[in-house]
Amino acid sequence: MTMADNTIYDLLDEVNCADSCEAVTALCELIDELLKDIQHLELECISTRYLLSRYMDEDQGSLLRSDILENFGYHHYDSPAYQLFKELQYNGGNPMEFRHYLVKVQKSYEGE
Numbered sequence: 001m002t003m004a005d006n007t008i009y010d011l012l013d014e015v016n017c018a019d020s021c022e023a024v025t026a027l028c029e030l031i032d033e034l035l036k037d038i039q040h041l042e043l044e045c046i047s048t049r050y051l052l053s054r055y056m057d058e059d060q061g062s063l064l065r066s067d068i069l070e071n072f073g074y075h076h077y078d079s080p081a082y083q084l085f086k087e088l089q090y091n092g093g094n095p096m097e098f099r100h101y102l103v104k105v106q107k108s109y110e111g112e
Helices: 003-015 022-054 058-066 080-090 099-109
Strands: none
Touching (some): 022 058
């Protein structure tokens, strides 16, 4: 067990419940909905950057397209609370790295 794993269980001990606790379950559901909002906004931003790049001169448009995914990707991965959410909601999986979302990112990046 790593130090991060210990932190997750320490957080559970503090609230004195695990995934059956209504408060923890409600918070996980809220975080999940907020992540869906983040995903939607990121896809909109990527699509907008792509469309904007098509109306710029070639050099500027090319530069924007090369940076189209800048400032995306860090979603508090190292936060103990986010680790707990991933563990309880997705068995440790990260919804920001799930294939169906990454496919949408790639399509938006390509202007589809």
